[in-house]
Amino acid sequence: MRISEAAARSGLNVDTIRYYEAEGLVPNVVRGSDGQRRFSPENVDWLTLLYWLRETGMPMKVMQRFAALYAQGDATIQDRKSILLDHSQLLAKRRDDLDRCDEILARKLEIYEEYLR
Amino acid sequence: MRISEAAARSGLNVDTIRYYEAEGLVPNVVRGSDGQRRFSPENVDWLTLLYWLRETGMPMKVMQRFAALYAQGDATIQDRKSILLDHSQLLAKRRDDLDRCDEILARKLEIYEEYLR
DNA sequence: TCTTGACCTAGAGTTACTCAAGGCCGGTAT
DNA sequence: ATACCGGCCTTGAGTAACTCTAGGTCAAGA
Numbered sequence A, B: 001m002r003i004s005e006a007a008a009r010s011g012l013n014v015d016t017i018r019y020y021e022a023e024g025l026v027p028n029v030v031r032g033s034d035g036q037r038r039f040s041p042e043n044v045d046w047l048t049l050l051y052w053l054r055e056t057g058m059p060m061k062v063m064q065r066f067a068a069l070y071a072q073g074d075a076t077i078q079d080r081k082s083i084l085l086d087h088s089q090l091l092a093k094r095r096d097d098l099d100r101c102d103e104i105l106a107r108k109l110e111i112y113e114e115y116l117r
Numbered sequence C: 001t002c003t004t005g006a007c008c009t010a011g012a013g014t015t016a017c018t019c020a021a022g023g024c025c026g027g028t029a030t
Numbered sequence D: 001a002t003a004c005c006g007g008c009c010t011t012g013a014g015t016a017a018c019t020c021t022a023g024g025t026c027a028a029g030a
Helices: A003-010 A014-022 A041-055 A060-072 A074-116 B003-010 B014-022 B041-055 B060-072 B074-116
Strands: none
Touching: A003 A014, A003 A041, A014 A041, A041 A060, A041 B074, A060 A074, A074 B041, A074 B074, B003 B014, B003 B041, B014 B041, B041 B060, B060 B074
8 A cells, every 4th residue: 555545544644654764663665666655564553553652652762773673573572572561661651640640630620610619 | 949949849850941931831930139040839830730731742832821821810710721621631532542552562562472482 | 638646855844842052150168 | 369169041052753845756537
């Protein structure tokens, strides 16, 4: 499939996909005879994973390492696993942040309510 | 108190506080006779709130509107309330994203485990 | 044949910081 | 008295991660 469909399916936007590819985050993207990118289902799965990692705060540098490992094949699975495990730690931290912020908002809103009465 | 203490208490860093003030996000910061900023406890509470709003994804533009309302006093509480309510929606969305990403990671890690056996 | 739409690249612009350079000022050490 | 130091100041440059713009190619439909 072409880039717009890959974008629609992965959640990334077209420009971001091109940018990611230029940064070495998307291995194995082939080109048709027209010079346009063709994305395989595996490419799209990969982009989708990148989308979620990025959306939840994984820095580009880490994604680059992750992508480099992915490009090297199955021998790197242990390393990739530990990157993802680290990322779940980050998710937990983010969840705590959300909880903390929720509390603060609740308190603030309570004060507003009091004022409004 | 001075800027470094305000930073330590709010969670923001010193440069960010100065930047926020320049952007109109921090009303009522007074200066001592030495030209240095002096932060009241109310200033610090405000900075702390900004810290959490930003940390959980409120854009600068919205924070600017919020700060402008805050600067205008109690008559704007209704508007501020609706900004914070909107923000709790965003928090909920972020939590969904985290859950979604967690699932994806769990699936991925499962596949890795299978491979590693 | 002409136009339209999706794609391409290179490069500029944006957001939200973050850092660096150079300067002032009050307090301590010599 | 003066030399140094840390913490503050401003201005401006640098960074991350996009996002948009300009200008160009090409295949397919009216």
